[in-house]
Amino acid sequence: MQEGRVLPSRQINADLLRSILNSPKWFWISVAFLAFFVLAAFSTAGFLINRGYGVTGLNNQVLWGFFITNFVFWIGISHAGVMLSAILRLSKAEWRRPATRAAEVLTVFSLMTAMLMPLIHTGRPWRTLYWIYTLPFVPYDFARGIWPNVRSPLVWDPSAVYTYLTSSILFVIIALLPDFAVLRDRTTGLSHRIYSVLAMGWQGNARQWKLQIIAGVLLSALILPVFVSVHSIVSWDFGMAVSIKSWHSTIFAPYFVVGAVHSGVSAVVFVMILLRWAYGWQDYIRLEHIDALGRLLVVVATGWFYFFVMEILFGFYGMESDELAVRNMQFMEQPWNILMFFFVGLTYFLPVGLWLTRSWRRNLWLMSIACISVNIGMWLERFLIFVPAQARKQVFTFNWYTYAPSIVEIMIIVGTFAMVTMLMLLLSRVVPLIPLYDIKEGDILKTQVQIGRRTVPATFRED
């Protein structure tokens, strides 16, 4: 893991602040292009709210369709941040350095996007405002003596997601302080004043650095259990739903968590490849980093595949009619079986096949294909868990297999992808998406050791 060369601080600043201080020409064109889709999605959501749920493909039987699938998908992507940042920080993996910031930021934006989905899904998002105000400081419902039912997973879910979102935002801000100071020293006028406020008077003395390093490890250790809880609780939204028996699986929580890590880390790898290409960060996001993440993904993907197989096996083992009926749909009936075939192939066999060879892991085109493939597959996975279970014929249902997503749903879903990409791009205009001090620290700690007749690169590690 020592392929890079040691760069002087001045060059690291110049390279990594290029996205902020010298925005490339394509930047605003790309933002405008993405903003078009975002605007279209918001307009469509407005249309949906105005016209009601009749404009979607949802119906009496399938109430949780594309919106909820997309909600779980984005919650899953958000797990990349903690997986890379916290676990690799705690294990002191050197190759984490260029990946942590992008992963943490992706966490924040994907969580924000995920939370939009249930709001749109409610059909009456203005009701959310009742939670916040009406009487001074007293939410409307509370003032009427109506309180959230803590026995419902639909209360656990927002409490977990908001905890994760708040923690992730704070984590990102604390890690940004030293980089804000660098920007403060490199800007003038209004930008300088804004960065001065954001840097909070950071000087970079020994005490501040010591606490910054401890903060990274301590916050990682605190966020890690939150990260595990979030997707477990999201899985319980389904696992605890009384009406759909095929969701009553005890393996859902770990299965969802590992799946989230799988899709999240793949998404981060793709973002890193894009950043490397867009801003010319070849010296920072090196092939060795992509290679290491590829190897990590082989393990994560195989872990996920294990849970996938176990989930099916447990379902068959119970021999419950509801479970068997859903499995019959997923494996034997069109179009579910075709989707199932693509889902398993795209999530596991295609990407893992590509990640097994070193030269393929270092081929950025193939890595991009593998990472996109995982995310298409993981989106399909959620769709195939949620929709067939609701759509199948049950006792006293008189219409079934009725769900087909409408253009309204498709436009909103496309808009969420454009929104996360646009927010990432816009943020790259104001903060460095590779932590400057982390890269500089890595260079300071690099050394060489003589072993016999060989001089090998090494890294000093402080405990």
Add this chain to the structure above:
Amino acid sequence: MARKPILGLFEDPNYAAEAGDALQRANILPQDYDFLTDAPYPEGAFGERHEKHRLYVFPFIGALIGLTVGIILTSMTQLAYPLTQGGKPILSLPPMAVVTYESTMLSAIIFTIIGILFESRLPKIKKGLYDTRITEGYIGVLVNVDEEQLNQVSGILTQAGAVDVVQET
């Protein structure tokens, strides 16, 4: 006697460490000088004093507060609107544990952030003597001494290899 800051800028960390030794030999107290860098160096790299902190107390206090708030919130909301479901008790512990867990973790994390800022002495309204070259890789040795010692310290810093010595104007 008015105390004034003086800042020596070094390109080489070894020279900065030597400056620290020289300041110590000149009876400047360790709490009167500090090393400013643009990246974290291993602790003690410049022979600086060991920084004590109480950061680890903050998450514990936060967790305790979050736990209390979580228990009160979940029990009071259920008691305020008592709905009996399937003959189960009104105060149902497993779901309470979920929300209480989240509030405990959230509060622990918020208190940790407060602790980090408090222990780092941030936000600092007046930054004091500083040079933007520090974020270009120079190592700053910031010394706070009596006004009459400024010349002596400036000499020590220059002798240790400082590329520039800056004083407040």
